[in-house]
Amino acid sequence: MHSFPLKNWASPVAVAAASLLLTACNSTPTTADQPRGTMPADSTAAHVPxxxxxxxxxxxxxxxxAPQVTGVAVAPGGKIFAFSPRWDYNPTFPVALVGANNTLTPYPDAGWCTWNDSVKAEPQKHWICPQAGYVDTQGMLWIVDPAAPGLKFTVPGxxxxxxxxxxxxxxxxxxxxPESVAPRKSYLNDVRIDLQNKYAYLxxxxxxxxxxxxxKTGKSRQLLAKQPSTLPDKNFITKAQGHALYDPTGKPGQFKADGIALSTDNQYLYYRALSGHSLYRIKTAxxxxxxxxxxxxxAAVEKLPDAPACDGMELxxxxxxxxxxxxxxxxxxxxxxxxxxxxxKEARLEWPDTFSWDPDGxxxxxxxSAIHKTPYWNKGxxxxxxxxxxxxMTLAK
Structure with missing residues (x-):
């Protein structure tokens, strides 16, 4: 595999290419779609870092x-992986190994990172819209692909x-x-792996x-669908560093179940909607x-005292x-x-998104991911x- 410098896929040429490659991204977002971020060209106004x-x-x-990175995972040996979902652009390497000098190597190879008409018959063998990754206690990397480019509908299979x-x-x-677990309007967001019981929670x-x-069996179930613990707090206005998120129609951004964390003894799963201060946990049993x-x-859901809104969580x-x-x-x-x-707390932390521990803890x-700075939430x-x-950041054990 070769490493390539990161390219700016926010260019007009890249955006045009993305619209040709990903027909699911062509239509104008509706209020119901509520994209978390978009990646057309940014304002040309000067920015003082x-x-x-x-x-x-x-x-x-x-x-x-570019590309806009949402997820990160750190594997043994110091290998760092970045995840860039195909929201409204087409990253060359949506899953990549991060190298020196801001280079990316496609992971596991360039074929997996390709998604266009030539491979649409094999959706199970390509990253369609990978969102996040997680390294388990044995050092294996698990990658979540909701397969919903443009946050529209899932690609069948x-x-x-x-x-x-x-x-x-x-x-x-x-x-x-299957659609019974991940419906067409679903968006699998994040995952935690429980090797003790051999389960994944998303x-x-x-x-x-x-x-x-x-x-062990590969079978899955959808739970707590559209329950208070997986939905935004009522009347909550999502804000980032003072900027309220309103979509092009003027409706506030409302983001559902997102953050997730598994206790180290695998007994509790913590989770929450992004839009809100409510925090929940449930026994994994x-x-x-x-x-x-x-x-x-x-009835097994436990509501914890409120906590500041966040995107990613970790224990x-x-x-x-x-x-x-x-x-x-x-x-x-x-x-x-x-x-x-x-x-x-720093001004440069524009929408801190996803966590990953390295193996030493x-x-x-x-x-x-600077989601609040993207066009969709800023009148285009x-x-x-x-x-x-x-x-x-280094933390004492």
Whole structure:
């Protein structure tokens, strides 16, 4: 495999190419679609980069003007993977190994990273709109592909969870999600892997639901669909660093089940909608028990004290909950007792998005995706912004 410099796919040529390659992205977004981000050309207005505070605990691992990166995963050996969904643009490498000097190598290869008319008959073998990845306790990389380019509709046969070996690049397992589990308007968002019980837990931000997958059989179930814990808080206005998100019709952005975190003992799954301050958890035993009725699963949901809105979540071995707080451009830590502290807050943290621990559990990585600066949420004009970045911060165990 070869490494290539990151290219600016926000150019008019690239946008035109994307519209030809991805017919699902051609139509104008409706209010119901509620894209989280878009990637046409940004405003040409000059942007003065926000300075890094002298005492910042953050290290920039990679930065680039495009593609827009939502997810990050760190595998043994220091391998860092970036995930760039096909929302309204066509990244060359939607899943990539991040190299020196902001280079990307397609993962697991260029074929998997290709999605156009020539391969549309094999949606299970290509990244269609990969959103996130997660490295399990054995070092395997699991990749979530909601297969909904442009956040429109899923490509039939495309929604999947793929297990790969970062050491070899080999695809080890592909789990497909039927429409009964991932409906056409679903958007599988993030995943946590429980090797103790051999299950995967995912959020669906299109429907507003959790998806539970038996890794032994490959069978999945959709749970808590359109329940209060997977839907936005009523009348909540989503804001990022003071900027309220309203779509082109003037309606506020409302984002459903998104953030997810699994306790290190695999007993609890924490989750929440992006739009809101409500925070929930549920015992994973209840999610795995197929004998429970929908009402019994709903009764097992535990509402926790409110917490600041966030996109990504992660837990440490002491059950401290970390939050990518896009409202203030900050990284927060919430103790098991419910006390929330700010670890870092900086102007350059434009929509901190997704977390990943590295294998030693001492370094926490996260992305910034600047969703609130994109054209869809700014009357069609992309706002001047910081580069999309992957950051790293060191935390004591």
């Amino acid at each position: 926000a300075p890094a505070p002298a005492n910042s605990p953050l290290t920039i691992v990679a930065e680039f003007n 495309g929604p999947k969870l793929v297990k790969t070996d970062p050491k070899t690049g080999q695809v080890l397992q592909t789990i497909l999600y 959020t669906d931000s299109g429907t507003g639901a959790l998806v539970v997958t038996d890794l 209840a999610l795995r028990n197929a004998a429970l009725s929908p009402a019994q699963v709903q 440490d071995s002491k059950n401290n909950l970390y939050l990518t707080n896009f409202e203030e451009g900050a990284i927060l830590r919430r103790t098991p007792a419910g006390k929330t502290e700010t670890l870092v 001492q370094h926490l990585y996260f992305t910034t 004009v992309g706002q001047p912004r910081e580069p999309f970045r992957i950051y790293k």
